[in-house]
Amino acid sequence: MIQLKSINKRYLHEHVLENITCTLPDTGFVSLVGPSGCGKSTLLHIIAGLDHDYSGEVIYEKNKKVSIIFQDFHLIPWLSINNNIRLYDYFHKSSYILDETLTKQFKNTSVNDLSLGQRQRAAIERALYYDPDIVLCDEPTASLDPDNAERVLKILKQRSHSSLVLFVSHDEVLVKQYSDRIIEMKDGCIIKDTLIKKTESYPRENHTNNKPRHFPILKLTIQSFLSSRKRFFQMSFSLSIALLCLMMTFTFTFSFRNTIYQYLSSLIPQKSITYKLRNDDPLSLTHFNEASYHYLNLDDYDLMGISHNSQRYQKNDVLFISDDSSYTTHYIYGRAPQNNDEIAVPLSTARKLAQKNKVNTLLNTTWTIYYKHQLKIKGKEVKIVGISPQTYNYDAFYMYEYANYHWIESIFNQRPTARYGMLKYKEDKSIIDSLKKNYPEYEFKAMGESTQKTFNQNMNRIQMVLVLFSILTILSSIFMIMEIMILHAMHLKKDHAIMKAYGEKKKHIFKMSFCQCLILHSYSYVTASLILLGIMKIMNQIIPQITDFPMHITFQPLIMLILWIGSFLLVCFSTLFSILYIIKLNPSRILKMR
């Protein structure tokens, strides 16, 4: 039994339903008739639970299943006819046996390819599919030919023995022929309620086949994308572009920052401790021999460079070499130097000496290293025996320990003196305290620490400035992502209103939206990442050719991960924002929009 108690409904100032009160039976064929605009559809929408915006009460048992045949059919265009009919299954655990009496010939056709009559038949089959207790029929025969209208009426009549069929029609003949009761409306009021006969009630057959769909919401989401592939690709293309802008902005600024960082940090001293004797006496090589990272600064002897020409010194042939020689244990070609006449060079220097390629041809070739002392330049022949994998922004070579000292002694015929020494340390900064304690006759000073700190702070500022310069790109990308997701969610608002009539709950909308976000975002993110990799590869080939600046764009996994999380949250947030808005709308109002 359905009880309608004092139903009133207004559209702005227009009173559409006025104090509708009546009781409808559990079974039977009840017709609702009246002139156009008298409020019949509005009343059906209220009974179906699609219109919340009214006063009064609609009372029926909670477990009753209500279905509605819409006047405008409202089939979901991106679902096949078959899936439209089985719409109920997506939101419920039970599933029913499909009766295809009315739709057999076109069950796999797309909605858009059907005639009005065929659409109406599909809408009728959808409403009857899940064996409802109350069938609300809003002019279900308006688009049908007489034969099909009669078939539908017969089916509905049959149903009325076990369910309540509330039938709205302007066809007086059909109404008179099939109705058990006729309710007449005018200007939003019931003006006449005529009981014609009492229909016999039969118990309902149970049509459940108890085979629910697996992952129904995920399937629904995939179907929504598959059936409108063009739209999906358009959306994911726009989303990919927005994501690509974000990826490029962050990857490029970080790569740029790292390049500047490496370049500048190669120019500042590394973590090291300088020492000198308090009485300013020259140091000997034996000082601090026990310290594993030992380097002696030789007074007044400048290391000029390395050249392939041993006969003469020419400025252009000579590479600038940092005299801060380092040590390495790993070589990509050759081996470590074993005596004072052998050296190893890092890859960056080897590339210059060998004109970029075939660096291994340098092995066992002879080179001259030049030193300057009191305006005299002298050279010492050495053999390259190893190439290490390091690349620096300056040229460097590795030499046998103390080679500097011996070379200078041999080419200038005098023993060099050193007043300052340098100890390198790796991690343990406390070494300086123990040195001070153990060697009180020396002065020790940590180098590079505060420089490094200030340097890091400034690098962070540079990073901020780089990101600030890109703020417009970042903002427009964020705006674009939000816009795409909001438009997409809004695009589906009518479909959600239809699905609401077939049991879609808020949780289903959220689940479906989450699946949409996940699929759309993952697809777009992968696309954008692949494009980014392509662009990076091209740029890394082009940049060294057009500029000498050693810029190399590198893939930043951490940034990509942060971007993935951030953009996914943004996508979800924009969708959630629209979903919360859609949920608040009155489904009936959405369905009436054209």
Ligand SMILES: Nc1ncnc2c1ncn2[C@@H]1O[C@H](COP(=O)(O)OP(=O)(O)OP(=O)(O)O)[C@@H](O)[C@H]1O
């Ligand atoms: N969204 C709306 N905004 C404003 N007025 C509306 C809206 N929907 C319906 N109405 C008005 O409410 C009244 C009742 O409309 P309703 O569709 O319920 O009539 P009906 O009896 O079903 O008409 P018909 O037989 O032509 O389908 C009409 O006057 C209509 O203009």
